Amino acid sequence: GAVVSQHPSWVICKSGTSVKIECRSLDFQATTMFWYRQFPKQSLMLMATSNEGSKATYEQGVEKDKFLINHASLTLSTLTVTSAHPEDSSFYICSARVDSPYEQHFGPGTRLTVT
Amino acid sequence: AQSVTQLGSHVSVSEGALVLLRCNYSSSVPPYLFWYVQYPNQGLQLLLKYTTGATLVKGINGFEAEFKKSETSFHLTKPSAHMSDAAEYFCAVFTGGGNKLTFGTGTQLKVEL
Numbered sequence: 001g002a003v004v005s006q007h008p009s010w011v012i013c014k015s016g017t018s019v020k021i022e023c024r025s026l027d028f029q030a031t032t033m034f035w036y037r038q039f040p041k042q043s044l045m046l047m048a049t050s051n052e053g054s055k056a057t058y059e060q061g062v063e064k065d066k067f068l069i070n071h072a073s074l075t076l077s078t079l080t081v082t083s084a085h086p087e088d089s090s091f092y093i094c095s096a097r098v099d100s101p102y103e104q105h106f107g108p109g110t111r112l113t114v115t
Numbered sequence: 116a117q118s119v120t121q122l123g124s125h126v127s128v129s130e131g132a133l134v135l136l137r138c139n140y141s142s143s144v145p146p147y148l149f150w151y152v153q154y155p156n157q158g159l160q161l162l163l164k165y166t167t168g169a170t171l172v173k174g175i176n177g178f179e180a181e182f183k184k185s186e187t188s189f190h191l192t193k194p195s196a197h198m199s200d201a202a203e204y205f206c207a208v209f210t211g212g213g214n215k216l217t218f219g220t221g222t223q224l225k226v227e228l
Contacts, residue, residue, distance in 0.1 A: 004158075034215070043205065043218045044159070093158050102147045102166070102209040104216060106158040 003027055004096050006107035013084055013114055021079045021110045023094030029074035030096035034104060035067075038091040050077045084114040117142045117208050121219035129227050134178075134193040136222045138206035141187065147209040148189040149216070150180055152202050159205065165189065176200070201226045 003026040013019045023033055031052050036044040048058045048069050056069035066088075068080040081088050091111050095104040122137040140146055147166045151159040163174025170182040180191045189206060206219040 006158075041221075041223075043220045046215055049215065091156075095159075101214065102149075102164075102216070106151075106160070108158040109156065111156065 001027055002096075002098050002105040004030075004094065004105050004107040006092075006094055006110050008110060009108060010111040011113070013112070015085055015114055016083055018080055018082045019084055019112060021081075021092055021094075021112070023077045023079070023096070023107055025075045025096045025105075028096075028098060030077075030098070031074060032097040033071060033077040034095045034097075035069060035077075035079050036093045036095070038093060038109075040091075044093060047079075081112065084112070086114045088112065089114045117146065117210050117217050119206050119208050119217055119219035121204075121206050121222050123222055124220065125223045125225065127225040127227060128196045130198055131195050134191070134196045134200065134224065136191040136204050136206075136224065138180075138189045138191065138219060139187050140189060140206075140208045142208055142210050144210050148180075148182060149207040149209070150174065150178070150189075150191050151205045151207060151218075152176075153205065153221075154202050162191070162204075196224075196226045198226050198228075200224060 005024045007022045033050045035047045038044045047062045048056045050056045050069050050071040052071045058064045071077040093109040095106040118141045120139045149164045150162040163172045165172045165182045173179045178193045204222045207216045
């Protein structure tokens with residue numbers, strides 16, 4: 001149980017274009033989802049917390065106009081990287097909160113490469 | 116503010132040897148502590164967690180960790196390493212006030228024949 005999927009698993013896009021990443025909770029409803037970014041050989045950095053039906057809460061230093069997060073349903077949150085640049089290339093991981101505040105289940109991640 | 120320190124970004128052990136990955140935390144309130152494992156190009160998988168109760172926590176794949184409040188530590192151990200244990204391991208802390216997980220910088224475990 002508590003499976004989280006991400007789509008796509010990897011994507012290559014050209015500089016200046018936008019790309020959308022989906023995060024789905026497959027067998028449960030998630031009122032809260034999280035988006036993380038991970039650079040090579042580094043830890044996960046929380047980008048934003050996404051609550052169903054409300055605006056996402058972004059961490060300090062994360063550009064909310066560049067990383068658009070939408071949590072329109074209890075099973076789907078999307079991250080759109082707008083006007084992508086090579087420095088946005090990274091591994092993006094989402095997670096979903098299950099029953100308790102501290103219990104998160106992680107998706108498999110999306111590798112974004114901007115050329 | 117909460118923080119996590121993982122000593123040793125790379126640890127190498129022989130197959131069958133003891134695995135010890137170190138994690139120290141800083142938190143002004145009783146923490147919830149976690150160990151996750153990440154295989155290449157994959158998300159994180161929960162190994163074990165400490166919330167309350169018994170301080171020695173057993174997880175999947177033969178791993179265990181002990182919460183030591185006096186040492187602010189939550190080291191991860193496994194008696195006998197297997198080749199399949201080679202991965203990146205992250206320690207994380209959650210406190211209610213922050214309402215989020217804070218991760219350590221990770222330890223890459225290498226298992227050699």
